[in-house]
Amino acid sequence: MKRLTVAISAAMLLGTGCGGGDNIVGAVSSQLAPGTAARPILSNAEAGKYTKAAYFTGATSWNPTGVSVDGVTRPNFIVGQTVGVGGATHSSLQQAINAAIAKGGTQRIYIEVLRGTYSGTVYVPRTSTPITVYGSDADASTTQISLAIDGAVDSPATYSATVNPSGRYVSGDPAYPLYQSCASLTSASIGTNCSAVFWVQATGFEMKNLTVVNSLLDTVDNGTHQAVALRIDADQVQLDNVRLIGRQDTFYLNGQTGSERVYISNSYVEGDVDFDFGSSRAVYENCVFHIVSSRKTSGFVFAPDTVPSQPYGFLVLNSHFTADAGFHAGSNAAQLGRAWDQGASKTGYIAGSTPNGQLVIRESNEDAAFSNVSPWGAAATTSRPHAGNSSSTRNLDDPAYNRLWEYDNFGAGAKSS
Known part of the structure; x- marks a missing residue:
């Protein structure tokens, strides 16, 4: 019962208004190994390989347990709508990030953000100074970082006018190179990489009690409009009680080497297409994934492009998959995810060379809106049909098959058809 209670509590705590889930009190998983080619299921022995500790093994030891600010009596910097009110030292989080990097040192720097909505991007470049950013209110919805950026439509000039209208980024600032890398593009549009509202490159960065929104949302049609809320390029990053809201490509786990580690706990992610994607090693625990139909009546939660x-x-533990009323069993069923065959648009998928997304969803609740017939879709970029390995003697990393797995999930969406 413990796992069920935690998952339900996360949804209620975040106040997401996610719509009706299954009545899961006393629920028992009906998933049996090895499953089918459409829905492969791990055995108990196989699932033993996919633990939080295994995903976070690396050159440096790391055992994250969530972000704690309970002992912070005096943050280094405070962000508020007006400097001086409520102790605010800065009126924008970007200013406080710049100040933290300028302060330097190896002691963790804490930045408190007072309740309110803050318009504009936040870029955290590489730094040896560990930084924690946290909202002053435990209700993450009361403290928001928000901006509308469209990777498919915005030109570099539009990006510059949107992101830097009054000199938020100037030459010499620590984050200026990140801004300039996008503003100086010669392409017609800025693309996915430059569409992030919040962009983190700093090892050991932590975030708590905050909402990050790419507010493009439903102001566009149902076509391709990459609009990232949060992009993470760094290792040993923790997110705790955060809300990430967008539509396409909400949360970009952009590991540069495939070994970067990110831990997301007690959090909420909303979108409609590939809204958790990338090549990092990421563990989600006690999270809510909510897929919306305001732009599309089909969509995918995950799109990993693991090397x-x-x-x-990606590993998902003790979490809850929900959808709004536009999704329902049948032709409009939501899907858990698909592989992202990044870089293979011209060659097609090449086994052992092209990224082959790896994801395990285990001990989680999947609402009735998720497909029983085809929980996994054809790969992004190449449209490679999903092919799960249901052999009892399978190699879990065989590049001839997808690496999208489930184990011990429950709810109406977790049943085989």
């Missing part, structure tokens, strides 16, 4: 030599991509 083929990396056995660990």
